Amino acid sequence: MTVRRTGHQTFIFDQHPIVRSVATVVGPMEGAGPLARDFDIVHADMMLTEKSWEKAERKMLEEACTLAIENAELQKESVDFFIAGDLMNQLTSASFVAEKLAIPHIGVFGACSTSMASLALGALYIGSGVAQHVLTATCSHNATAEKQFRYPTEYGAQKPPTAQHTVTGAGAAVLSNIGDGEGDAITIAAATIGRVIDMGITDPMNMGAAMAPAAVDTITAHLRDMRCNADAYDIIVTGDLAAVGHELACTLLHRHGIHDAAARLVDCGLLIFDRTAQEVQAGGSGCGCSAVVTFGHLFKRMLRGEWQRMLVVATGALLSPLTFQQGETIPSVAHAVAFCRTTRVQQGGET
Amino acid sequence: MSNKKTKNLTPIQQQYTALAASREPKRSVVKNCLRAFVSGGLICLLGEAIRQALIAWGGFTAKTAGDPTVAILIALAVVLTAAGVYDKIGQWAGAGSAVPVTGFANSLASAAIEHRSEGIVLGVGGQMFRIAGPVIVFGTAAAFAVGIIHLIVRALLGGAP
Numbered sequence: 209m210t211v212r213r214t215g216h217q218t219f220i221f222d223q224h225p226i227v228r229s230v231a232t233v234v235g236p237m238e239g240a241g242p243l244a245r246d247f248d249i250v251h252a253d254m255m256l257t258e259k260s261w262e263k264a265e266r267k268m269l270e271e272a273c274t275l276a277i278e279n280a281e282l283q284k285e286s287v288d289f290f291i292a293g294d295l296m297n298q299l300t301s302a303s304f305v306a307e308k309l310a311i312p313h314i315g316v317f318g319a320c321s322t323s324m325a326s327l328a329l330g331a332l333y334i335g336s337g338v339a340q341h342v343l344t345a346t347c348s349h350n351a352t353a354e355k356q357f358r359y360p361t362e363y364g365a366q367k368p369p370t371a372q373h374t375v376t377g378a379g380a381a382v383l384s385n386i387g388d389g390e391g392d393a394i395t396i397a398a399a400t401i402g403r404v405i406d407m408g409i410t411d412p413m414n415m416g417a418a419m420a421p422a423a424v425d426t427i428t429a430h431l432r433d434m435r436c437n438a439d440a441y442d443i444i445v446t447g448d449l450a451a452v453g454h455e456l457a458c459t460l461l462h463r464h465g466i467h468d469a470a471a472r473l474v475d476c477g478l479l480i481f482d483r484t485a486q487e488v489q490a491g492g493s494g495c496g497c498s499a500v501v502t503f504g505h506l507f508k509r510m511l512r513g514e515w516q517r518m519l520v521v522a523t524g525a526l527l528s529p530l531t532f533q534q535g536e537t538i539p540s541v542a543h544a545v546a547f548c549r550t551t552r553v554q555q556g557g558e559t
Numbered sequence: 560m561s562n563k564k565t566k567n568l569t570p571i572q573q574q575y576t577a578l579a580a581s582r583e584p585k586r587s588v589v590k591n592c593l594r595a596f597v598s599g600g601l602i603c604l605l606g607e608a609i610r611q612a613l614i615a616w617g618g619f620t621a622k623t624a625g626d627p628t629v630a631i632l633i634a635l636a637v638v639l640t641a642a643g644v645y646d647k648i649g650q651w652a653g654a655g656s657a658v659p660v661t662g663f664a665n666s667l668a669s670a671a672i673e674h675r676s677e678g679i680v681l682g683v684g685g686q687m688f689r690i691a692g693p694v695i696v697f698g699t700a701a702a703f704a705v706g707i708i709h710l711i712v713r714a715l716l717g718g719a720p
Contacts, residue, residue, distance in 0.1 A: 259676065260676035261676070262676070355673055359669070359690065360669035360670045360672065360673035360674075360689075360690070361646070361669070361673060362640050362641075362643060362645060362646050362665070362668070362669035362672055362673070363646060363649075363665065363666060363669040363670070363690060364640075364645045364646045364647075364648060364649020364650070364652075364656055364657060364662065364665050364669075365646075365649060365657065366591075366649055366650055366652075366653040366654075366657075367650060368586060369583075369584040369586060370583055370584065406572075407571070407572050407575040407576065407579075408568040408569075408572035408573065408575060408576045409575075409576060409579060414579070414583065417579040417582070417583075420579075421575060451584075452579075452582060452583065452584065455582055456578070456579060456582055459578070459582070487650065490584075537568075537572075
């Protein structure tokens with residue numbers, strides 16, 4: 209298994225780490241959305257019968273992790289590392305779940321880009337040969353995010369049409385250097401670590417606009433580093449730009465002359481909800497958004513043979529309630545992971 | 560303030576913020592005002608109905624009916640907040656449901672419910688005025704300033720204070 213760097217910020221895997229299993233857990237709003245059938249567990253209660261929103265978020269993450277390990281036909285003892293993150297201060301959801309799983313853990317914060325940040329790091333662990341199985345996961349909960357970043361959930365403030373609805377959901381994936389048998393599998397071909405971009409947006413109710421330039425920067429960097437055109441991918445997916453950010457990203461890509469990337473650009477924040485029927489303003493956001501849509505929905509479509517190669521660019525707005533109150537602008541980051549659908553003829557040497 | 564902020568941005572940032580501003584979905588001011596007018600008016604109509612009912616059947620006079628009316632409106636708003644309805648009304652009504660006393664009750668109740676998990680003292684007690692706090696602080700300060708002006712004007716006009 210080898211990994212090497214190409215260009216400035218991309219690493220390529222000569223032998224692709226395999227996404228051995230995935231698991232997704234979502235809340236009621238997501239369960240009422242157009243992708244409901246693609247999720248493993250749909251909770252009808254935002255509280256998950258727990259005593260606080262924070263506990264509910266933790267429980268979702270734990271369920272996703274346990275299920276992913278189960279789906280991988282592994283024991284948690286055979287998972288080498290657990291890389292996870294969330295939106296809570298001090299990454300409490302990830303840390304508390306890591307304590308329960310007792311797998312060596314490192315927490316990562318990339319706001320809503322955490323899904324791909326942790327996946328890229330996990331793939332790097334596999335690619336470098338230090339690990340055989342790595343569990344990566346992330347989660348977000350609408351109520352905990354509202355509570356920490358905005359207003360109490362029941363507060364009747366009107367949200368502007370640029371606002372986004374934080375997804376209640378958790379997604380986990382087990383990466384391995386070997387798959388669990390024959391058949392088609394999703395593998396990781398390359399990953400691009402994004403630069404932090406700040407284009408001067410200050411409105412935390414318009415994070416799509418803040419994140420769009422970061423997504424475009426990472427897509428541009430990825431194509432430059434890989435020396436390929438956007439048509440090398442059947443689909444390019446952004447994490448949670450939603451309606452406003454998606455349109456801005458397309459505009460910027462056209463301005464950069466990357467028309468074929470704009471043509472195949474879709475956004476998880478737009479896929480997860482039906483904006484005409486559900487009150488989500490511009491669309492979905494949060495760590496859970498790109499995780500559950502990619503793991504639950506997009507991977508299934510890839511395995512059905514709709515696409516061979518997919519680039520997922522998870523976007524994160526790196527603000528805190530403190531910095532925006534102090535009038536700072538919103539820095540953003542985007543990390544990209546290139547997925548391939550690989551047909552395996554034979555696999556052996558399972559441990 | 561906004562001018563000072565724009566000055567700190569690089570030309571590329573200024574170009575992008577202008578582009579982003581142009582792509583922001585427009586909020587219809589007329590529609591929002593109409594909704595606020597209708598919903599705020601309905602809340603006030605309800606208040607007036609309660610007041611008249613208290614005068615007619617509750618044994619209150621026009622002077623004393625005010626306080627129990629406000630108390631009933633606050634109780635209603637707290638029940639609607641706890642039932643998870645008030646924020647839905649707020650999204651539609653905007654200022655219409657935020658400005659009346661029910662909006663103030665909602666801001667207190669929602670914060671109290673939200674932070675109940677951190678305990679009665681630090682959670683409910685410490686966080687209850689998280690949103691309503693500034694209203695009270697600046698309301699009191701403004702009332703003090705207006706009171707002083709009132710006193711001065713009355714003294715200058717030679718009337719009794």
